[in-house]
Amino acid sequence: MSVVDQAQNAVAFMEDKTHEQHLDQLLWMMRTRRDEAASRVPEWEQLRDLASQIKEHTLSNLGHYLEMFESRAEANGVTVHWAQDAHEHNQIVYHILSDRKADSLIKSKSMLTEECDTRQFLENRGIRVTETDLGERIQQLDDQPPSHIVGPSWHKTTQDVAHLFARAYGSDKDKADPVYLGHVMRENTRVLIEEGKAGMTGANFAVAETGAIVTVTNEGNADLSGNVPELRICSVGLEKVIPRNEDLAVFIRLLTRSATGNAITQYTSHFLAPRQNGEMHIILVDNGRSSRLGMEKFWPSLKCIRCAACMNTCPVYRRSGGLSYGSTYMGPIGIIMMPTFDVRRYSELPFSSTLNGSCTNVCPVKINVHEQIYAWREVMEQNGQIQLVKKEAMRAAGEVLSHPRLYRIAASSAEPDMKLLPHFVLYNHFNAWGRHRDVPQPGKETFHDWYKKNRISTAGQEIT
Amino acid sequence: MSSRDNILQNIRHNQPSSKELPAVPSFRAKSSPDLRKLFTAALKELTGEVVTEPPPDFGKFLKKRFPNAKTFCSVVPEHAGNSKPEDFARWSDASSIDVTIVRSPLGVAETGSVLLSEEEFLVNTIGFLAHDIVILLDPADIVENIHDAYLHPHFRDKAYSLLMSGPSGSADIGGVTVHPAQGVMTLTVIFWPRTERQ
Secondary structure (H helix, E strand, O other): OOOOOHHHHHHHHHHOHHHHHHHHHHHHHHHHHHHHHHHOOOOHHHHHHHHHHHHHHHHOOHHHHHHHHHHHHHHOOOEEEEEOOHHHHHHHHHHHHHHOOOOEEEEOOOHHHHHOOHHHHHHOOOOEEEEOOHHHHHHHHOOOOOOOOOOOOOOOOHHHHHHHHHHHHOOOOOOOOHHHHHHHHHHHHHHHHHHOOEEEEOOOEEEOOOOEEEEEEOOOHHHHHHHOOOEEEEEEEHHHEEOOHHHHHHHHHHHHHHHOOOOOOOEEEEEOOOOOOOEEEEEEEOOOHHHHOOOOOOHHHHHOOOOOHHHHHOHHHHHHOHHHHOOOOOHHHHHHHHHHHOOOOOOOHHHOOOOOOHHHHHOOOOOOHHHHHHHHHHHHHHOOOOOHHHHHHHHHHHHHHOOHHHHHHHHHHHHHHHHHOOHHHHOOOOOOHHHOOOOOOOOOOOHHHHHHHHHHHHHOOOOO | OOHHHHHHHHHHHHOOOOOOOOOOOOOOOOOOOOHHHHHHHHHHHOOOEEEOOOOOOHHHHHHHHOOOOOOEEEOOOOOOOOEOHHHOOOHHHHHHOOEEEEEEOOEEOOOOEEEEEHHHHOOHHHHOOOOEEEEEEOHHHEEOOHHHHOOOOHHHHOOEEEEEOOOOOEOOOOOOOEOOOOOOOEEEEEEOOOOOOO
16 A cells, blocks of 8 residues: 555645634644643642553553453453454454344444444445444544544534535535534434444453443443443453553543543443343454554553544644544554554654644653654654655755754855745745745844844853 | 464563552542532533432422423332333333433542442433433432542442433534433433432
8 A cells, every 4th residue: 555645635634724724723622621621630640640650550461461351351241352453353243243143233433443444344244334423423424434533523514514414314404503413313323223233332441350341432322332232342452451440540530631621421331241131242452552562662652542632732633634644543643553553654654743742741641652753753764764855855954953053054044045036946846834834934133143142241152 | 373372472472571550549639528519510511410409399390390201211219200121121112211210329529420330220221212311319429539439339240330421412513512412312410318228
């Protein structure tokens, strides 16, 4: 598969200013709400430290905790399966369904099943799959993957959804009202939920000491998927296991506050055993995780609890939309995860970042996101996977920035040059920065010149 | 070698050197906070409502609050209702319920959550296929925070346990939470002390 060009994909999204501004404002609102929620919890930073330590402890003893989880779940009457990759996961799901003649599946949102492309796999084999999360259903109807981990369709405006539902359900295309659209969704999917032969959920957490799967939703769709049909399947990434209920408390306090600024979601659900007269299967999925665990610089990305705070704060993500990453996981966390799946295909992603470190600062489990992005750039450079233009530009910048005199000459000559140079010289395809905005007018003097004039007497020594 | 053994072997080969598991403090406030007040405010954040005293006539209260409701599924002795969870042999049939009335054994002040499980629901789907839900909660059963909540035995011995913190909602269109979504449209908690037998 070809290399994903995130910058080029972002161009298409940014050409429509409405969508760019809509997404930027919506996600900044989430980021602001996250800050307010964190400020109301005095022990917030202590919780982040604990969450990071619990995850690091679990990942460094992962074999032990997975076996503990497996034995507890089996003692609870659950059937536990193990899948090495996406294909094996999908095969297991298909066999569970086909062996029981279940031809319809109701599903709650699960990034792991997106990663495994499970919906397509099952639909190709004649199983009707209905996403029950509103955002995920919107994306399913529009034949698009999620563009955001928490809000799969947040890149769409309310008007976009009204038009989509008009096409799919015959509702009023001019009624761009979220409440009306919520009713349309409920009326059209409730019946499918009630008829579903099997239900499927992902997992936010898997508690080793009890064998419970924990899901966190606003709509209660994991509760519907997990309780309405008698057959329930839970797909769980290996890294979702945590040791104890008391650890779960730490993550529940951090997760929703980091994601949307609410203290908790409406439904925090714990599935420990099959429902009455029911059957429950848990599939523990590796799909590259055990290998990532051995990557010295990159294993901490397995600590991620999928809150998407790093996306909401990222200036690149907010303006370019999640689909531009061409990957299951997007934004800063996607940048550091996706190359572990395919280093060539995602070789350009680590450059879709300003490295401002905001992602690291908001991460509830203290993943060093921006440092990992930088480390991935080094890997791409070592692998010879950086485009020549980018490589030459960085080499030249490195040369100039490491020699102060050279830098000052370049800076002072840039000012008159930029005033005199014709438009086509400044705005051409080599200037990615200038494709969608004007290059700012240079100041009358450089900072160095200003500092030399104003501070030399007080500093007492000449600067060079 | 099975997939299980392959995965576990790969994990044990790759996992970093062991790090310590920290103890988790209780994070209780030093002074005694007003748990009823905190609970009410937190539940309101997610558009749940609190009624602070048991209504003198519960039947009248329900009729007034849900004027169009016909099917009341009650699992509490405080109200007879006109249907019971055992009426719904097929769990999906619970969608015919207008109002479910149930008692929670635990409230959480920090988040405005109530705990419910198959012990309270009997048929789990009455909790989210119903149109509305009314939950009785003894204020004495409110704990301060989520750390306290997870000490409850339900989380160790119930097949299904739910911390419910408001009516089903979705912020997937435009980022602002609206109702309806797939579950109950409204959630009302009534502070109602248990009788001795409960």
